Amino acid sequence: MDKKIVNAYLALAVVCIVWGTTYFAMRIGVATFPAFLFSGIRQVTAGTLMMALLLLAGQKLTISRRDITRQFVAGTLMIALGNGVVGWAERYIPSGLAALIVSVMPVYVVLIGYVSGADRKAVNAYLIMGLLLGCVGVSLIFRDNLADLANPNYLYGILAAFFACFCWAAGTVYTKHKPSEAKTLVNVAFQLTSGGVVLLMGSVFLDDYSQLATISPDSLWALLYLIIFGSLASYGCFLYALKHLPSGLASIYAYVNPFIALLLGYFFLNEKLTWITALALTVTLGGVYFVNRSYRPKKAGAYPAGNTDDSAH
Incomplete structure (x- = not known):
């Protein structure tokens, strides 16, 4: 087998494992660290380091004002309201x-694309089956947590996670x-940084800074892990896998991550598993x-789980 293909499979294995551990790491991190501040520091640091690495590699950070605005919007939706709110939710609900x-x-993604008119793809049996199973899955999630929903914080955590998923x-x-029109890594660097800045701004109003006096070493190690492995190394591995493997295969992480997290x-x-x-x-x-x-007949490999943004992790 070609060495690049072997390396691509190894890179994909790293993505499947590491991105599955990010929920675990976030849970540890926000346990003693103000949640939005934690995520803000993580994303701004990761974005800034990515820019520095690109410059050291001789690449120019060429991006238009229009594209900066677009990355700011994307960063706000996926990094701040998506990843950041998931981090806050994990203060009250299990990481799994x-x-x-x-x-x-x-x-x-399919529902939003259809309702907004951005992607009204032809409805087929696969799509209908997928949407129905998704609805059943959501119902089972609530069914499995009925007793805990009496706790307001737990309920807010679940609703926040669904809201974050919607924003993502x-x-x-x-x-x-x-x-x-900018290069992928340049877009990602600006997206991470802009989303992180929004999180830091929100932290001023939403976080309890009295927690800063009791931050544990475990939370700091979790922050370092998420910056280096959750954002930088694993994203590079994903891009390498996506370059040398079919996008459908490269997106298998979307199926592995929940198992790892649970x-x-x-x-x-000691999280409940029923x-x-x-x-x-x-x-x-x-x-x-x-x-x-349902997307494969239209364009091989072009479907939601193959999205190349690292916002969720």
């Missing part, structure tokens, strides 16, 4: 549950139909599969 809720995102999907649709939460954070959770995961990922499958 957050990952399970976010796995519904491709279904939202809206950002995905926006990015797809408002493309930038297992890590179960074994290391048969209904397993059923909800199976049904939801089945829905994602059928939604993705």
